Amino acid sequence: MNPLTSKTAGQKLAVISSGRFKRQRGIAAVELTIVLPIFLLLIFAVAEIGRFIYQYNTLTKAVRDASRYLDIYATPGISDVIDITPALETEVDNLVFYGTTTNSGNELLPGLSGSTTTISVSGQLITLSVNYTFQPMFADAIPNFGQGGDIGLNFPVRVSYTLRAQSGGIR
Template sequence: MMIPPCDSTKARQRGIAATEFVIVLPVILLLMLGTAELGRAFYQYNTMTKAVRDGARYLADNAIKGATGVIDIDAATEAETKNLVVYGNTTGSGSPLLEGWSPAEVTAAGFDAAHIRVSATFAFKPMFSKIPAFGLGEDIVLELNFQAATTMRAL
């Protein structure tokens, strides 16, 4: 019995789509995970910069004591500013806005005679913190250090 040419072409084509899928799947997964990780990094950086800006507004409002016109940042105001940046409230209660962030990574001080400055750093840790080198050298570390600072005129 002779198989028609059309059927033999179909038989030879069977499995091609599955093979192409297996070849393309790792690339697609890598692109999807990279996009998700980049979005996560932008989200955390944006959260950090907004928190630093809010802390600078709070410190600018509370830096001048009385009608002296001189910037005087006491320890309590500095601690409240750091707590506001990290926790979103001046008491320091609750969990940090970013996982692993602490008030020690925030500085709040006078910048000059009329301005204050709040700055912060945050170590962004991606889901996969290292790319293995498979014995061909050192592993590639993927951690990023985010920095944000805001300077405002003291009110």
């Protein structure tokens, strides 16, 4: 046996397995093209769900703050009579939409100023409700591929908050 031409066991294994690696070349690219769209869809879905939770939380806090403001200012003087004036309704709307009692600044949520606010009074309970349409970031609809109309992704969100009117409000 010639020491210059003899191969070690590791060299023999490399020669045998090199043919197998040549056949496997490009498999990773094929796997990536199969998995990448599914992976991206999951990432976008998680981002959209997180965005919805953030917007819902922002809307809930805005409605809660506006309800507290309404609760304080709805009973003027020392009377227990609830008096919701148009000016007070406008201030409450501005609190929900902009976070301030004046109609200034940016909307808290995109498209929020087009939402409807409803104030209802039942005895000494005041309820403020806001209807808002959540709009996805990436698309408004998913195509239904010939099975009728597209599937809309905009959906309504309703937030309500009820408080007992404080006797002897600030006004």
